[in-house]
Amino acid sequence: MRSMYSKLARGLMSAAVGAALCGVAQAKDVTIAFEGGYAPWNLTLPGGKLGGFEPELAENLCARAQLKCNFVAQDWDGMIPGLQAGKFDVLMDAISITPEREKILALSKPYASTPATFAVTDTKILPKASAATPPLTLANDDKSNVPAVQVLRTALKGKTIGIQSGTVYTRFINENFKDVASIRVYKTSPQRDLDLANGRIDASFDDVTYYAANADKKDATPTVTAGPLIGGPIWGPGEGLAFRKQDAALKAKFDAAITAAIADGTVKKLSEKWFKTDVTPAH
Structure with missing residues (x-):
């Protein structure tokens, strides 16, 4: 899909992956776009930072994948055009995995599933x-x-x-x-x-x-x-990350990170924090 909007175009923030990324000299910079106004999935905090279930999960996934990630806010209706134009590398905004979307996007395995x-x-x-x-x-x-x-x-x-x-x-x-x-x-x-x-x-x-x-x-x-x-x-099977079709290697890194985050209970922990319920998808 999704609090009132602030000036989302200025809502840039670097993912705080901390010590987990130390020594990864050749890590690729990856820009992830969120709507920034679809609480509690993602929201814009005072000062312009992005918070919520998805930004916190994205920080964890980027650390696991050894990627340097930047977060940016983007209106929902400009997300897919922006991805295709190269403004960002990944979309994360409660995007349901559907056959229609899979015709134009590469979608990750689901990290959440909700009614x-x-x-x-x-x-x-x-x-x-x-x-x-x-x-x-x-x-x-x-x-x-x-x-x-x-x-x-x-x-x-x-x-x-x-x-x-x-x-x-x-x-x-x-x-x-x-x-x-x-x-x-x-x-x-x-x-x-x-x-x-x-x-x-x-x-x-x-x-x-x-x-x-x-x-x-x-x-x-x-x-x-x-x-x-x-x-x-x-x-569909749930909500996933969206990539350009040609970015199969990047998608594979995030798929592996999602699998690990589900397996060790990270997704469950973050979803209970933000949603008060477990939205871990069935696998």
Whole structure:
């Protein structure tokens, strides 16, 4: 997919890989781009530094791969063009691994896997999510998903749904709800959240970890997650790093680092710190 934006273009920071990189004289400089405004996956801290689950994990992965990494913030809609133009070498922004994206990008093995859900201000539209709400597992096949999403289509008929542009969730909402609801697309998730809080849209759709993190903020918008958690093959195997197709060697280094970070519990530790739950993907 994804706090309000600061001047992200100035959000440069070197990865703090510390002593682990000492003596690596020939290490390649690698630039990793994050959105910098999709807490808790990644966020811009006071002073312009990048923090969150992904920057902390990236520091660990770069140390394991013996790479000197620089972090830069980039608006979501400029990420793929910037990668292809050589502005950065890696994208890390909760990017779901999908067949469509694999046509133009080289994607790493997943480092996280999370479901998505709706959020509303009026629980008459959709009931507030609870532990008793059964999850909805969807296939990567729109036709076979129709019966499963019909209850949601009925509930949201005539409503306006907000979604961030260019995410894996955008396609899902468009293909399953555009014939029964109005779809409003936003450049950023915070812009969408503001419209939801102010009643300009009826529901939003995003990753559950995004909603969980923002619900804990004192200035959070008065919204609640609603309906079932939606997961399964429809989102692909999880979230991965994105590379240019020709950078197979760089991808291989990060794949090995991700494997090691999952094996020794680093991914679990960082996800529990930032998400309060374990988002380690199944392997």
